[in-house]
Amino acid sequence: MSHAFYIYGSYAVTGLIVLALIGWVWLDGRARARELQQLDAAGIRRRSAQPKDGASA
Amino acid sequence: MSDNSLAITKFSDLANPTRFLALVARILPWLSGLTALALVAGLCLGFTAEGDYQQGDTVRIMYIHVPAAWLSMMCYTVMAISAIGTLVWRHPLADVSAKAAAPLGAGFTLIALITGSLWGKPMWGTWWVWDARLTSVFVLFLMYLGLIALNRAMDDPAKAARVSAVLILVGFVNIPIIKFSVDWWNTLHQPASVVRMGGPTIDAEFLWPLLVMAVAFTLLFFALHLAAMRNEILRRRIAAQRRMAARMASGREGR
Numbered sequence: 001m002s003h004a005f006y007i008y009g010s011y012a013v014t015g016l017i018v019l020a021l022i023g024w025v026w027l028d029g030r031a032r033a034r035e036l037q038q039l040d041a042a043g044i045r046r047r048s049a050q051p052k053d054g055a056s057a
Numbered sequence: 058m059s060d061n062s063l064a065i066t067k068f069s070d071l072a073n074p075t076r077f078l079a080l081v082a083r084i085l086p087w088l089s090g091l092t093a094l095a096l097v098a099g100l101c102l103g104f105t106a107e108g109d110y111q112q113g114d115t116v117r118i119m120y121i122h123v124p125a126a127w128l129s130m131m132c133y134t135v136m137a138i139s140a141i142g143t144l145v146w147r148h149p150l151a152d153v154s155a156k157a158a159a160p161l162g163a164g165f166t167l168i169a170l171i172t173g174s175l176w177g178k179p180m181w182g183t184w185w186v187w188d189a190r191l192t193s194v195f196v197l198f199l200m201y202l203g204l205i206a207l208n209r210a211m212d213d214p215a216k217a218a219r220v221s222a223v224l225i226l227v228g229f230v231n232i233p234i235i236k237f238s239v240d241w242w243n244t245l246h247q248p249a250s251v252v253r254m255g256g257p258t259i260d261a262e263f264l265w266p267l268l269v270m271a272v273a274f275t276l277l278f279f280a281l282h283l284a285a286m287r288n289e290i291l292r293r294r295i296a297a298q299r300r301m302a303a304r305m306a307s308g309r310e311g312r
Contacts, residue, residue: 002114006178006179010171010176014131014172016166021160022281025285032288032292041301046297
């Protein structure tokens with residue numbers, strides 16, 4: 001293949017940037033889900049997710 | 058909240074972040090699978106197609122450069138529509154959409170700039186020229202970085218959303234400049250050969266891999282955008298819950 005350095009270099013850089021974007025979105029999602037779980041375990045919930053008055057009594 | 062109340066029956070239902078999260082959970086696995094299939098098909102087509110009689114094998118760079126360049130402009134257009142949603146309708150997800158799209162737009166613009174440069178060196182004999190097309194795309198990249206920095210520099214999310222939306226709309230003037238720069242000025246970058254009046258001028262041998270990769274990149278963008286929007290909604294939900302917990306704690310201390 002002629003100009004292999006430029007062709008494979010282009011695909012490698014594209015792969016790296018795309019993987020970085022996927023990694024950022026995936027890791028950010030995992031971290032947010034973990035954070036929400038920790039808040040939930042500490043009893044800190046959104047008003048709509050809290051047990052209604054009397055329901056838990 | 059029952060499952061029934063989360064059903065999406067009309068477009069405006071998407072304004073509810075909880076409904077939106079349920080929709081994302083349902084369609085993201087399918088969208089990711091489709092993206093992977095389209096990427097594999099595009100790569101297979103790209104590497105089995107003939108080389109060009111002038112460009113030789115470097116035409117294969119076009120199968121990633123052109124879709125990335127299209128996506129860099131489409132992403133900004135999505136942000137501009139979101140900015141209108143923020144300023145005009147105060148749609149609860151509009152700012153989430155714009156904020157989530159900016160790093161993706163910066164990524165695709167960077168791919169277009171680097172692959173263009175890697176194609177330019179063997180074909181033009183230079184990595185870079187300050188012609189109208191290359192310069193306006195570089196300005197687009199700087200605008201993405203500026204918008205990311207601006208949004209993260211402001212503590213008040215509502216104020217950051219409005220200021221970012223105004224700046225996004227002002228910056229939208231760059232999109233037609235990028236598109237028509239090759240017609241309005243004398244540029245080293247060639248004029249449009251796919252999206253043009255009179256139809257594409259490139260051979261079907263090159264057009265198919267290009268279109269399949271364009272579909273793959275578009276699917277990739279929407280998959281990443283939906284996932285990044287979901288993350289941003291969760292981030293805002295966490296911040297709201299922390300504020301609520303702080304208020305409850307200070308209320309207890311005050312008694």
